[in-house]
Amino acid sequence: MKTKKAFFLVPYLAWIILFVILPILLILWYSFTDSSHSFTLSNYVTFFKNGTFLKMMINSFWYAFLITLITLLISYPAAYFLTKMKNQQLWLLLIILPTWINLLLKAYAFIGILGNNGLVNKFLHLFGIGPVNILFTDFAFIFVATYIEIPFMILPIFNAIKEISPAVIQASEDLGASKWQTFRYVLWPLSRPGVESGVQAIFIPSLSLFMLTRLIGGNKVITLGTAIEEYFMTTMNWNMGATIGVVLIVLMILVMLLTNKKTKRKKVNL
Amino acid sequence: MRNKHLIARIYLSFTLVLLYVPIFYLIYFSFSSGKNMNKFEHFTFAHYQTLFQDNRLLAIFLETILLALLSSLIATIIGTFGAIAISAMKKEAHKNTTLALNNVLMVSPDVIIGASFLIFFTALGIGLNFGSVLLSHIAFSIPIVVLMVLPRLNEMDYSLIDAARDLGANSWQVFSHVLIPTIMPGIFSGLFMALTYSLDDFAVTFFVTGNGFSTLSVEIYSRARQGIDLEVNALSTVMFLFVLLLVGIYYFITTKKSRRKNHRVIGGLVK
Amino acid sequence: MKKIIIAIGAILLACLGLAFWAHQLEKPAAAGNGQNLIIYNWGDYLDPQLVKKFEKQTGYHVVYETFDSNEAMYTKIKQGGTAYDLTIPSEYMVTKMRKAHLLDQLDKKEIPNMKYIGKSFLHKSFDQNNDYSVPYFWGTLGIVYNDKFVKKGAIKNWNDLWSKKYRNQILLVDSARDAMGISLVSLGYSMNTTSSLRLRLAQTKLDSLGTNIKAIISDEMKMYMIQNEAAIGLTWSGEAHEMMENNPHLHYIVPEQGSNLWFDNFVIPKTAKNKKAALQFINFMLKPENAAQNAEYVGYATPNIKAQHLLPKRVREDKQFYPDEKTLRNLQVFKDLGPKKTQEYNDLFLEFKMYAR
Numbered sequence: 001m002k003t004k005k006a007f008f009l010v011p012y013l014a015w016i017i018l019f020v021i022l023p024i025l026l027i028l029w030y031s032f033t034d035s036s037h038s039f040t041l042s043n044y045v046t047f048f049k050n051g052t053f054l055k056m057m058i059n060s061f062w063y064a065f066l067i068t069l070i071t072l073l074i075s076y077p078a079a080y081f082l083t084k085m086k087n088q089q090l091w092l093l094l095i096i097l098p099t100w101i102n103l104l105l106k107a108y109a110f111i112g113i114l115g116n117n118g119l120v121n122k123f124l125h126l127f128g129i130g131p132v133n134i135l136f137t138d139f140a141f142i143f144v145a146t147y148i149e150i151p152f153m154i155l156p157i158f159n160a161i162k163e164i165s166p167a168v169i170q171a172s173e174d175l176g177a178s179k180w181q182t183f184r185y186v187l188w189p190l191s192r193p194g195v196e197s198g199v200q201a202i203f204i205p206s207l208s209l210f211m212l213t214r215l216i217g218g219n220k221v222i223t224l225g226t227a228i229e230e231y232f233m234t235t236m237n238w239n240m241g242a243t244i245g246v247v248l249i250v251l252m253i254l255v256m257l258l259t260n261k262k263t264k265r266k267k268v269n270l
Numbered sequence: 271m272r273n274k275h276l277i278a279r280i281y282l283s284f285t286l287v288l289l290y291v292p293i294f295y296l297i298y299f300s301f302s303s304g305k306n307m308n309k310f311e312h313f314t315f316a317h318y319q320t321l322f323q324d325n326r327l328l329a330i331f332l333e334t335i336l337l338a339l340l341s342s343l344i345a346t347i348i349g350t351f352g353a354i355a356i357s358a359m360k361k362e363a364h365k366n367t368t369l370a371l372n373n374v375l376m377v378s379p380d381v382i383i384g385a386s387f388l389i390f391f392t393a394l395g396i397g398l399n400f401g402s403v404l405l406s407h408i409a410f411s412i413p414i415v416v417l418m419v420l421p422r423l424n425e426m427d428y429s430l431i432d433a434a435r436d437l438g439a440n441s442w443q444v445f446s447h448v449l450i451p452t453i454m455p456g457i458f459s460g461l462f463m464a465l466t467y468s469l470d471d472f473a474v475t476f477f478v479t480g481n482g483f484s485t486l487s488v489e490i491y492s493r494a495r496q497g498i499d500l501e502v503n504a505l506s507t508v509m510f511l512f513v514l515l516l517v518g519i520y521y522f523i524t525t526k527k528s529r530r531k532n533h534r535v536i537g538g539l540v541k
Numbered sequence: 542m543k544k545i546i547i548a549i550g551a552i553l554l555a556c557l558g559l560a561f562w563a564h565q566l567e568k569p570a571a572a573g574n575g576q577n578l579i580i581y582n583w584g585d586y587l588d589p590q591l592v593k594k595f596e597k598q599t600g601y602h603v604v605y606e607t608f609d610s611n612e613a614m615y616t617k618i619k620q621g622g623t624a625y626d627l628t629i630p631s632e633y634m635v636t637k638m639r640k641a642h643l644l645d646q647l648d649k650k651e652i653p654n655m656k657y658i659g660k661s662f663l664h665k666s667f668d669q670n671n672d673y674s675v676p677y678f679w680g681t682l683g684i685v686y687n688d689k690f691v692k693k694g695a696i697k698n699w700n701d702l703w704s705k706k707y708r709n710q711i712l713l714v715d716s717a718r719d720a721m722g723i724s725l726v727s728l729g730y731s732m733n734t735t736s737s738l739r740l741r742l743a744q745t746k747l748d749s750l751g752t753n754i755k756a757i758i759s760d761e762m763k764m765y766m767i768q769n770e771a772a773i774g775l776t777w778s779g780e781a782h783e784m785m786e787n788n789p790h791l792h793y794i795v796p797e798q799g800s801n802l803w804f805d806n807f808v809i810p811k812t813a814k815n816k817k818a819a820l821q822f823i824n825f826m827l828k829p830e831n832a833a834q835n836a837e838y839v840g841y842a843t844p845n846i847k848a849q850h851l852l853p854k855r856v857r858e859d860k861q862f863y864p865d866e867k868t869l870r871n872l873q874v875f876k877d878l879g880p881k882k883t884q885e886y887n888d889l890f891l892e893f894k895m896y897a898r
Contacts, residue, residue: 005355005358007351008351008352008354008355008358009351009352009355011347011348011351011352012348012349012351012352012355012412012416013355015348015352015409015412016368016371016372018390018409019375019387019390019405019409019412020371020372020374020375021371022390023383023386023387023389023390024374024386026386026389026390026393027382027385027386027389030389035880052891052892052895055895056895059895074285077281078281078282078285081277081278081279081281081282082282084275084278085278085279085282089521091282093517093521094286094289095285095286095289097513097514097517098289098290098293099470100466100469100513100516100517101293101506101509101510101513102469102470102486102487102490102506102509103470103472103487104472104486104487104490104491104494105296105490105502105505105506105509106292106293107494108296108490108494108498108502108506109292109293109295109296109307109506110292111307111494111498111761112295112296112299112306112307112308112498113291113292113295113307115307115308115765115768115770116768116769116770117306117308117309117768117769117770118307118308119291119295133709133755135756135770136755136756147288147289147292150285150288150289151289154285200377204377204378204379205379205380207379207381208379208380208381208382208473210381210473211472211473211476211491214495214758215491215494215495218755218756218757218758219715219756219757219758219894219897220754220756220757220894220897222891222894222895224379224381225379225380225381225473227891228381228382228385229381229476229477230891232384232385232388232477232616233476233477233613233616234610234612234613234616234887235612235616235717235883235884235887235888235891236612236615236616236619237884237887238385238389241385242385242389245381245382245385245386248379248382249378249382252377252378252379256377306764306768308768325566325567326566326567328566329563329564329566329567332559332562332563332566333559333560333563335559336556336559336560336563339552339555339556339559340552340556343549343552343553343556347549388620392620392621395621397621397623397624398617398620398623446542447542450542450545451542480617480620480623481579481623481624481625482577482579482604482606484606492584492607494761495584495609495758495759495760495761496584496585496760496761496763496764497760497761497763497764497765498764
């Protein structure tokens with residue numbers, strides 16, 4: 001029996017050690033050394049002393065927040081309406097389908113669409129506006145990122161709303177609750193888990209969209225992801241890149257601990 | 271009531287249009303004889319001809335699929351074993367620690383995974399090529415497989431195993447006749463997710479690739495950085511049709527089965 | 542269980558099939574000798590026809606991979622694990638790679654065609670005896686403008702770019718040394734400045750150009766300039782050449798204040814697997830007719846004197862691309878500044894990108 005257990009455990013443990021623990025240790029080690037492999041805190045000093053990095057960090061989180069928020073605002077009604085449709089399976093399939101087209105292809109399409117002679121400006125031209133400079137702006141970056149993330153938000157919310165029994169909504173309406181009240185006190189809290197998993201599925205990837213900051217943002221939008229990519233792939237300063245990575249990891253852990261605590265407390269209240 | 275449905279319909283249609291405009295825009299211009307995506311010149315298949323003569327791009331296409339299949343297969347096997355091992359753990363603390371470690375890669379941004387794997391391969395002196403990309407894809411697909419399989423194991427009725435044992439089944443028989451069939455749906459959706467993860471990945475691959483090996487994402491990125499090339503548009507048409515075909519087959523198969531089940535699996539179609 | 546084993550078998554079989562098919566596709570159409578030559582080069586920096594010709598002549602299969610900055614290329618090679626047979630760094634990068642022991646000495650006996658290279662392009666300070674490098678192309682850094690948006694003659698030197706007229710109109714090449722270099726020259730400093738104070742000043746000046754910068758990009762600048770997407774592009778001569786061929790409204794100038802003169806060179810990394818093929822390829826590319834064909838395709842200036850004579854007269858006498866002695870005197874060649882200073886350039890440039898709005 002023991003050997004059998006080991007048989008299951010060994011490959012998995014090997015994976016944890018090799019691809020989870022070791023990379024973390026290595027990235028930590030790099031962040032605490034300089035290019036000649038001797039111990040130093042200077043990377044962290046640079047990071048926290050130099051306003052650039054802090055500003056970049058705040059910027060990245062701000063962009064990620066905006067992307068997540070806008071995606072949520074567009075996706076929630078869509079998910080809600082979706083639960084009301086007859087051919088749900090078909091609608092759902094149509095919404096999922098674009099996610100199977102390679103992300104880079106979609107980004108590439110926007111190079112054409114947002115250009116001075118692209119689709120959007122042609123459309124605006126009909127109203128005598130333009131050409132408006134859209135490509136290489138913050139707006140373009142957030143718009144394309146939102147576009148890419150929408151299906152990933154619709155799906156979990158749809159699943160969550162679907163689980164709510166229509167009787168609950170009915171009851172709320174029967175009891176004289178207004179539409180807003182029904183939403184605020186019934187629909188929203190009950191669909192929260194879906195929203196939460198949607199937010200999680202979008203916020204984190206939004207930090208590493210360096211291909212979009214390049215292709216769509218024209219390198220004028222620099223996020224932590226872009227900086228890490230730049231330090232690792234272009235300027236070869238892995239130590240600084242690792243430092244940014246470590247700070248990001250620590251922040252993620254903090255955020256997760258905080259959100260975890262919240263949910264725990266809620267359970268107690270119930 | 272009817273009014274409400276109308277709003278729903280309009281809103282959803284609007285969302286769908288938004289989602290599909292870029293894709294159709296690409297497809298539309300793949301038939302243009304021009305050089306850019308601004309003006310449609312004449313109808314032509316020329317870009318498709320170039321595409322089908324572009325052996326390198328076609329090979330990359332095939333290798334991307336190969337990579338996805340192979341990495342998700344291996345990840346599914348290791349992940350399933352891992353899930354079984356976790357569920358067999360007796361101490362709660364061990365379980366939680368392992369799960370926390372399991373989830374590290376799930377919540378890390380792609381760039382960090384890519385960067386740390388790059389450091390890892392360099393430290394171990396592993397060359398950057400198909401092998402390093404394959405290892406990375408296996409590595410980041412394992413946790414999702416574990417997360418897909420584990421709930422099935424937790425739901426499992428352990429009296430079944432006891433019963434099998436009482437009937438004289440040996441460990442292998444218990445494993446192959448009782449355990450695996452019960453968690454099969456979980457394994458299946460794990461495999462599926464691993465497949466999507468692999469096909470969808472750009473950032474991690476970008477860090478750990480080299481030496482002539484490239485996946486579609488990386489190749490499209492480097493081509494997009496050279497500007498518009500309508501051959502890429504032709505490629506997107508082909509990929510769209512490919513996806514349409516797969517989804518069509520899938521839809522056809524699943525609508526035959528019960529609706530409820532179907533719904534659950536579609537949920538699994540997306541990360 | 543049986544089903545699972547069948548499924549696993551099916552997937553493995555499919556993988557095998559795919560691998561075989563992909564292998565078939567990657568094999569050269571003509572019967573080759575089964576050996577690869579992996580070239581790591583800038584995007585669109587080699588006439589594909591010549592690659593085909595080389596494959597046909599020698600039977601090697603050429604794999605062509607691209608990078609978009611010297612630094613990115615250096616990183617991949619330095620990182621190890623790669624086996625590029627041939628790559629094409631600029632002069633300061635040759636020095637850097639040599640110092641890092643990444644380059645292999647060239648067996649010059651295998652490159653008899655080196656005799657066609659002009660004397661003024663050999664024995665440069667970055668590689669005194671050309672033990673490691675063979676000149677490939679050379680060129681300048683300058684300004685491309687579109688006469689639809691910018692009056693002819695309105696831009697004569699770098700400082701003109703800071704004019705408020707060009708708000709959000711300039712495309713800048715994504716390269717730390719070049720971008721910082723422009724700012725340094727505009728202040729009258731050397732492009733190889735190492736004084737931290739002067740670098741800071743240059744960065745501050747570059748920051749103030751931020752509002753005029755539309756995007757900081759690399760190869761795709763060509764497309765945007767051709768499509769009239771921006772009024773001004775700061776880029777290298779050969780890029781400009783290709784843009785101008787596709788859009789008659791574009792013009793290229795090298796400011797009299799001074800600019801960068803660069804040389805790209807063939808080198809063979811130590812990690813190369815097929816050095817013989819690499820040497821053969823270098824020699825093949827130095828053959829005058831091939832060098833001329835390549836120069837016409839790529840648009841940069843060739844150091845191959847014999848090839849220069851094969852080029853159409855209007856090309857070889859175009860002062861924008863083959864500048865005369867007087868202009869050349871004002872131009873500066875990048876030097877390798879060592880890791881610390883290079884990092885300083887990179888950090889300042891990254892900082893600039895953050896504020897470029």
